[in-house]
Amino acid sequence: MGLALLSAALVACSSAETTGSADSAGSGSAPPAATASSAGPTGEAGANTAPKVRFTEFAQLDMPVAMALREDDPTLYIAEQTGRLRAVTDGKVAEAPVVDLSGEISTGNEQGLLGVAFHPDGKFLYLNWTDREGHTHITEWAFAGGKATGRRDVLTQRQPYANHNGGQLAFGPDGYLYIALGDGGSGGDPQGNGQNLDTWLGKILRIDPRGTPYKVPRDNPFVGRQGAKPEIWSYGLRNPWRFTFDAKTGDMWIGDVGQNAWEEVDVEPKGEGGRNYGWNLKEGTHPFEGGGDGDGGDTVDPVIEYPLGEGGNCSVIAGYVYRGEKIPGLEGRFVYGDFCAGWVKAAPPGGSGGGDDLGTVEQLSSFGQGHDGELYALSLSGPVYRIEAAP
Ligand SMILES: [Ca+2]
Numbered sequence: 080m081g082l083a084l085l086s087a088a089l090v091a092c093s094s095a096e097t098t099g100s101a102d103s104a105g106s107g108s109a110p111p112a113a114t115a116s117s118a119g120p121t122g123e124a125g126a127n128t129a130p131k132v133r134f135t136e137f138a139q140l141d142m143p144v145a146m147a148l149r150e151d152d153p154t155l156y157i158a159e160q161t162g163r164l165r166a167v168t169d170g171k172v173a174e175a176p177v178v179d180l181s182g183e184i185s186t187g188n189e190q191g192l193l194g195v196a197f198h199p200d201g202k203f204l205y206l207n208w209t210d211r212e213g214h215t216h217i218t219e220w221a222f223a224g225g226k227a228t229g230r231r232d233v234l235t236q237r238q239p240y241a242n243h244n245g246g247q248l249a250f251g252p253d254g255y256l257y258i259a260l261g262d263g264g265s266g267g268d269p270q271g272n273g274q275n276l277d278t279w280l281g282k283i284l285r286i287d288p289r290g291t292p293y294k295v296p297r298d299n300p301f302v303g304r305q306g307a308k309p310e311i312w313s314y315g316l317r318n319p320w321r322f323t324f325d326a327k328t329g330d331m332w333i334g335d336v337g338q339n340a341w342e343e344v345d346v347e348p349k350g351e352g353g354r355n356y357g358w359n360l361k362e363g364t365h366p367f368e369g370g371g372d373g374d375g376g377d378t379v380d381p382v383i384e385y386p387l388g389e390g391g392n393c394s395v396i397a398g399y400v401y402r403g404e405k406i407p408g409l410e411g412r413f414v415y416g417d418f419c420a421g422w423v424k425a426a427p428p429g430g431s432g433g434g435d436d437l438g439t440v441e442q443l444s445s446f447g448q449g450h451d452g453e454l455y456a457l458s459l460s461g462p463v464y465r466i467e468a469a470p
């Protein structure tokens with residue numbers, strides 16, 4: 080496996096690495112990239128009112144990018160971009176992978192094994208990955224006794240370019256599988272996929288994956304509309320690498336990676352499908368050059384945006400609204416970060432405003448959420464951290 084290639088950035092990123100966080104044993108010792116938010120109080124929010132937390136490393140993996148849980152199962156299932164799904168129980172990584180796709184994946188910066196989810200019934204496992212030609216597969220395995228068997232392709236999407244493949248898989252509170260697909264790639268969405276309802280690219284899809292090969296929920300927003308794909312849940316997305324559901328409210332939080340200027344976080348009230356998040360008419364709240372004559376006023380603006388490039392920012396990484404009990408000061412706050420700059424922040428409840436700093440994680444790739452609501456942070460460089468209250 081081409082390690083030099085794989086050690087490159089997950090997403091387009093021209094910036095320097097940052098340090099790991101306080102408890103990240105052995106990570107770099109250089110100071111974090113200078114961002115307004117990398118340490119101490121943020122400029123916009125004044126005093127940092129976030130609770131003090133620490134990032135405690137508890138496992139080391141090979142390019143971890145996604146974490147999933149299974150009902151009534153204490154094991155954490157962590158996807159490695161290099162193609163293996165690993166089981167982590169009590170901080171111990173099982174030697175044998177649950178699934179090994181390492182011989183079948185493509186290995187570009189935004190390719191490989193990208194997402195994992197378990198069906199709410201615990202009996203089926205789903206992975207989102209790109210094959211040797213770069214095309215996206217959503218694949219199912221029957222899961223029992225720690226073993227994945229009965230592999231079945233649920234859905235495939237041809238990819239016109241190597242980048243912007245989305246990646247997230249998550250079951251919503253409605254029991255349906257939501258799938259993130261980027262705009263196909265290149266730059267600026269040259270095919271106009273984000274605004275085209277006749278392609279899955281640049282969308283979040285919603286399906287019932289238990290079917291032949293799957294079923295479209297009858298109440299999907301574009302069912303029956305001519306020229307629109309019925310699997311589409313929401314559109315106008317560039318590269319929604321990660322989205323999550325608020326465990327309490329069911330709202331969806333989407334981190335959509337920006338083009339040249341703005342990184343953004345979108346919030347979707349529970350069950351409100353059919354929304355247009357603007358790309359490529361807009362980037363963040365701003366008109367996108369080359370994206371046409373504006374949005375006609377029917378697009379949904381993000382609740383959080385921050386400038387790309389500034390202070391090493393490159394790609395927003397959506398986390399979770401905190402619903403655990405061990406860090407009361409985080410209750411109801413959306414935890415998210417940036418891949419290159421490495422900062423992790425807690426947005427105020429409801430989202431607006433950038434939020435307060437919690438710390439930094441080198442090459443932050445994703446977040447996870449435990450059965451108890453406590454959060455995890457994954458670093459592409461290997462460590463997986465628990466986010467804990469600082470003593
Ligand atoms: Ca692509």
Ligand SMILES: [Ca+2]
Nearest residue numbers: 356357358363
């Ligand atoms: Ca947008």
